[in-house]
Amino acid sequence: EEPARTYRLVFEDPEFAGAEIICRRRVPMRAYLQMAAAEGRNDPGAVEAALRVFGDQVMESWNVQHDGQPLPADGEGMLDISPEFSMLILTSWLAAVAEVPSPLGPASSDGGTSAEATTLTGTASISPGN
Numbered sequence: 001e002e003p004a005r006t007y008r009l010v011f012e013d014p015e016f017a018g019a020e021i022i023c024r025r026r027v028p029m030r031a032y033l034q035m036a037a038a039e040g041r042n043d044p045g046a047v048e049a050a051l052r053v054f055g056d057q058v059m060e061s062w063n064v065q066h067d068g069q070p071l072p073a074d075g076e077g078m079l080d081i082s083p084e085f086s087m088l089i090l091t092s093w094l095a096a097v098a099e100v101p102s103p104l105g106p107a108s109s110d111g112g113t114s115a116e117a118t119t120l121t122g123t124a125s126i127s128p129g130n
Helices: 029-038 044-058 075-079 083-098
Strands: 006-011 020-024 059-062 124-128
Touching: 006 083, 020 044, 029 044, 029 083, 044 059, 044 075, 044 083, 059 075, 075 083
Parallel strands: none
Antiparallel strands: 006 020, 006 124, 020 059
């Protein structure tokens, strides 16, 4: 069974500074494809479905609040934040999981390499959780 690992999304943009989102790194390919298909589309139904899938199947926790009240770390919470922030979260995670990780150190003699995602350029940094 694949290990359960996470990404921690931390936002550098001053507007979202302090927001931290813990996301699963590995999800079923079906969920990934549904979210990736909605990226950049102008189909509100597909985008809503993708945000719900992200919130319900990918996001483990976050520290996001609205008017001083914590928002639930689920699909409903993803729909309660601004379109700009919700799409930034989704596209940052999609870019991180789709990125082919670079090897950490020299390749082993058995032909395999160890790999770990580290950071994503742009307004979100992603670091391995566990």
